[in-house]
Amino acid sequence: MYDLDDDPSRIDADAVWAFLSTEAYWGRWRTREQFETQLRGAWRVVGAYESATGTQVGFARALSDGVGLAYLADVFVLPSARGHGLGKALVHHMIDNGPGPHLRWMLHTADAHGLYAGFGFATPDQTYLERPGTPPGISPPA
Template sequence: MSTQAYWGRWRDRAQVERQLAGAWRVVGAYDRAGAMVGFARAVSDGVALAYLADVFVVERARGHGLGKSLVQAMIEDGPGADFRWMLHTADAHGLYHRFGFTEPDTTYLERPGKHTRNDESAGESVSGS
């Protein structure tokens, strides 16, 4: 993830471990040999609001619906099925539209983080979702 996903290249292992430790929910997908081939993380208040983050499928496992299965497991089949979900992504918009994600309305405001401002690598399609 740290070398392939445009949104994770700036993170080191310790930062990813902190993100995992603070996650509300993590969903992983594994091949028959037990190697992780897909991953998704969410943060939430546990009551009404959640943010879908870091959906990633390794290149060799892409094209088989794994991204769809990860998102399904995270937002539809989990404890946050009735939550308001948020997401930022430069790719795979069609996947997320299938799960009801749309562009924000006029009530939505945000302050971008340092790593998302003027990100020249945004838009690279590496999530495989």
Template structure:
């Protein structure tokens, strides 16, 4: 087991889905996230509603959500880590490490098999045991909806 998730005193982690700022989440995913541009707001809302677990990072003084992670899974054996971010102006304080640690190593997901797709931050995820798949792992790539097939994704 790794160290408990620690955040600077100006921030807090919370896994209450009701606290997620849906407008802030949509703003980041639709404007800044390279991996989410094919989604429309209705898709993001459905993903959030269906999430097995969410963890947010919030400024203590304002309550503003400045980071987020979502997990899909069965809650028993597997989980998929998605939509992990910390706003650029809040990076460099260990919030990304704390966020992933809270999601993956703490709480109900600590013993699950975790999966993830990412083009960046491999060093962060390696701290939590993420590595290239072995020869037992197969995957069918995502098929974008017709309307989004020409967009980034």
């Protein structure tokens, strides 16, 4: 059994950092200090916890202006807790059970298109442009 909670004070930063810094293909370039800055600056965070022990097994972070736009980031479930619908539960709790179900949500993913399609995420149309970022220490494209 698992619990979801959007209380930022409950987030186990060490557990989240342990996963993001070693397993997350999307952000292993970050330093611990950069991660801490992102965590403090998040508009909203949601953690997934084992009910019996309170151990954190999943995480999601969002950035938003709280009015029109939101960006979903750093969604993960530890391998030991996968297969119980926690990924879907985290995304649902973040998007639909909080202050932002009316927002235009954005995200980047290389491997979870099916999960996010179930929440209405789709390939952007011709009106969407993006300037890709470059991790620190890497030269931007010319």
